[in-house]
Amino acid sequence: MELAGEADDEAFAALEAERAAASAVSRVAPGLATARGVRVDRVPTLAYTRHVSELVGRAEATVSDAAAVLTAASLDRTGSVAVRARNVRSTADVSTADAERELGGVLVDRGFAVDLDDPDHELRVCFSEDVCLLGWAVAERDAAFGSRAPTDRPFFQPGSMAPMDARAYVNLAAGPSLPDATLLDPMCGTGGLLIEAGLVGARALGSDAQWKMVRGTTENLAAYLPRARWDVVRGDATELPFADAAADAVVFDAPYGRQSKIAGHELADLVGGALVEAARVASACVLVADRSWESAAEDAGWTVTERFERRVHGSLVRHVHVLDRA
Known part of the structure; x- marks a missing residue:
């Protein structure tokens, strides 16, 4: 290899x-x-x-x-x-x-x-x-894979994750179940992770607390996955509108920075609550964040299989948590 x-x-x-x-x-x-x-x-x-x-x-x-x-x-x-x-x-x-x-x-x-x-x-x-x-x-690897960029999408927001990284996180989360996996992103933003999930053959499920992001993700998925199965809804990541075991894997990019409140939640409560809900709906998860959330993941019932620190630019380091349900 x-x-x-x-x-x-x-x-x-x-x-x-x-x-x-x-x-x-x-x-x-x-x-x-x-x-x-x-x-x-x-x-x-x-x-x-x-x-x-x-x-x-x-x-x-x-x-x-x-x-x-x-x-x-x-x-x-x-x-x-x-x-x-x-x-x-x-x-x-x-x-x-x-x-x-x-x-x-x-x-x-x-x-x-x-x-x-x-x-x-x-x-x-x-x-x-x-x-x-x-x-x-x-x-x-698909030779055209690296030619796509977040700015090519119909709906774009600064800070969107590069497709190469999004694809890798999807594979880490859902890989053992692909291509017949259902993958959920409970904080889907512009839908970058869901696009990659659909392109590798998974059914993509997404939710976001903001209607703007729900509409934007819907536009992006319609453009990139015209023949795939996917659904996007408005929802709170700490109270997901999905049944138990609705997905094979969850992957999400947690908010960065030190904001005191995000979508009505303190950051720690948002991430911790999302991890609890992720454990309810799936048996595997990848959490990407600007810091370690190992303790919160373990408190939510996850085993931290691996954690990587990946420098993006300047002082921004992505902490990638690969989680399996304990």
């Missing part, structure tokens, strides 16, 4: 992949991980995984060692091939051009034809620090 993002994102990326598309994800070098039981059809919906390949072998991070591993490997395919080499984050002392040329020569000697434009198979050769992983490409 070729992980996306910066070095600080790797544990986060590995957990997203494990919850939504694979099992036993293990990082082996910067930007690289191995896994078992990959759900290939879910890989294009991941945010922080670029490519997944069927492992051919592992070598030292030199062209000669990579070529030796490929020469000795058992190859169960024929046809045309292209070799794509990467020096992940420029951490290895290696020439990717030399690697593509030499490993391409190995494959030609073994009966393959080279086709750089439309090959039957693509061999990915990834160098990172002192490790090289070789594998046949089997799936990749």
Whole structure:
């Protein structure tokens, strides 16, 4: 697995992949991980995984060692091939051009034809620090995924979350149940999390205390999810208008800042009450906030599986709580 993002994102990326598309994800070098039981059809919906390949072998991070591993490997395919080499984050002392040329020569000697434009198979050769992983490409992230922006939506408000992050939080929350999951955002704002939920195949449910946000989210979901099932209502996150176990997962971005009252609630009461309601309607949750709410989550009946601190800009750090019902 070729992980996306910066070095600080790797544990986060590995957990997203494990919850939504694979099992036993293990990082082996910067930007690289191995896994078992990959759900290939879910890989294009991941945010922080670029490519997944069927492992051919592992070598030292030199062209000669990579070529030796490929020469000795058992190859169960024929046809045309292209070799794509990467020096992940420029951490290895290696020439990717030399690697593509030499490993391409190995494959030609073994009966393959080279086709750089439309090959039957693509061999990915990834160098990172002192490790090289070789594998046949089997799936990749949607190439157009990163081209969308919150400002493209019919309804936009400053501070809207980037689609890449929203997608990752949806996968962390609902991944084990996808694509047949129902995901609820009780503070849906402009609907960024719900858009990503719908795009990965989940049924999206949203509520917000402000009619303005309900109307805006409805407009955005109609534009991005014209054929999907979704519902948005006006509601208080501490008294959700949904039945027990109405969703598989809850994900929400709590208000930031030190406001004394938000939608008639003190901030602590709002977040704490929302966590209690989330535990009533679902068995998994991801809470994103500008501070730790671990104690409130535990008081609401959640087990904090993981918590990540992700810097956004300046002094803003997002605290990502991955919760499972105790």
